[in-house]
Amino acid sequence: xxxxxxxxxxxxxxxxxxxxxxxxxxxxxxxxxxxxxxxxxxxxxxxxxxxxxxxxxxxxxxxxxxxxxxxxxxxxxxxxxxxxxxxxxxxxxxxxxxxxxxxxxxxxxxxxxxxxx
Amino acid sequence: xxxxxxxxxxxxxxxxxxxxxxxxxxxxxxxxxxxxxxxxxxxxxxxxxxxxxxxxxxxxxxxxxxxxxxxxxxxxxxxxxxxxxxxxxxxxxxxxxxxxxxxxxxxxxxxxxxxxxxxxxxxxxxxxxxxxxxxxxxxxxxxxxxxxxxxxxxxxxxxxxxxxxxxxxxxxxxxxxxxxxxxxxxxxxxxxxxxxxxxxxxxxxxxxxxxxx
Numbered sequence: 001x002x003x004x005x006x007x008x009x010x011x012x013x014x015x016x017x018x019x020x021x022x023x024x025x026x027x028x029x030x031x032x033x034x035x036x037x038x039x040x041x042x043x044x045x046x047x048x049x050x051x052x053x054x055x056x057x058x059x060x061x062x063x064x065x066x067x068x069x070x071x072x073x074x075x076x077x078x079x080x081x082x083x084x085x086x087x088x089x090x091x092x093x094x095x096x097x098x099x100x101x102x103x104x105x106x107x108x109x110x111x112x113x114x115x116x117x
Numbered sequence: 118x119x120x121x122x123x124x125x126x127x128x129x130x131x132x133x134x135x136x137x138x139x140x141x142x143x144x145x146x147x148x149x150x151x152x153x154x155x156x157x158x159x160x161x162x163x164x165x166x167x168x169x170x171x172x173x174x175x176x177x178x179x180x181x182x183x184x185x186x187x188x189x190x191x192x193x194x195x196x197x198x199x200x201x202x203x204x205x206x207x208x209x210x211x212x213x214x215x216x217x218x219x220x221x222x223x224x225x226x227x228x229x230x231x232x233x234x235x236x237x238x239x240x241x242x243x244x245x246x247x248x249x250x251x252x253x254x255x256x257x258x259x260x261x262x263x264x265x266x267x268x269x270x271x272x273x274x275x276x277x278x279x280x281x282x283x284x285x286x287x288x289x290x291x292x293x294x295x296x297x298x299x300x301x302x303x304x305x306x307x308x309x310x311x312x313x314x315x316x317x318x319x320x321x322x323x324x325x326x327x328x329x330x
Contacts, residue, residue, distance in 0.1 A: 051261035063238035103251030
């Protein structure tokens with residue numbers, strides 16, 4: 001892979017370093033797993049950046065837009081596994097393996113039930 | 118007749134018994150990143166916050182990566198549920214509303230969680246609570262990393278585009294091929310990015326493939 005416009009690195013810091021080589025001159029490398037080396041980015045003439053919660057839209061605005069997209073059917077959430085609260089540690093084990101094909105979810109409550117006296 | 122009366126009475130009891138109990142069950146981080154279920158006090162919503170009865174909590178790698186910093190606390194950020202009570206000054210949200218959001222402070226692996234209203238959104242009608250609990254961090258990754266920071270816009274090379282607010286995505290052609298093999302956030306980010314007509318490749322998948330070949 002080379003001459004890529006934009007790389008989003010979610011893997012690890014080692015991938016951040018390797019990613020610099022595949023971004024085209026003038027392209028962008030966004031990393032959410034550690035800051036790219038500024039000098040290497042400058043040498044490769046690419047823009048390196050990290051997402052910034054402070055300067056962007058508020059979380060509420062961001063979520064509201066994403067919810068609109070979901071209701072419009074523009075994306076779906078794939079649930080790869082559900083766990084009880086007691087099995088949360090198993091969910092972490094699976095997450096640490098790093099080979100999920102969707103979200104891991106802890107089902108905390110099944111919802112309201114009519115309480116009897 | 119008698120059974121109808123009994124049912125009506127039971128429903129009344131459940132509706133009036135909306136206030137959260139004092140204690141709840143919650144996962145707690147132990148030494149070495151272990152988890153155990155403990156009884157803990159139900160957190161109280163402060164000004165500008167809501168307390169939700171948690172239906173589902175999303176698991177993200179950051180949860181266990183941050184375990185050392187949350188020793189003795191409840192882990193988890195992503196959460197969905199129904200509003201149980203609202204804190205001072207909260208006027209836009211009502212008890213019983215179905216929501217999702219970020220419970221960074223209180224933690225989400227628990228029967229109750231506190232969400233600041235600036236981290237709260239209604240649950241998409243089309244989603245189950247489980248699906249909704251998978252949204253916040255993945256959505257933030259997609260939105261901030263690709264849209265705000267990456268400045269992706271539809272149908273334009275990334276170099277020459279201005280940030281766009283609206284998303285009008287056509288369907289993905291082959292999201293499965295593009296989905297990386299790692300954790301969940303990339304799945305949503307890739308889906309949204311190819312939904313926005315930007316040519317994408319998964320660097321994580323490539324990197325992993327090159328390691329094994």
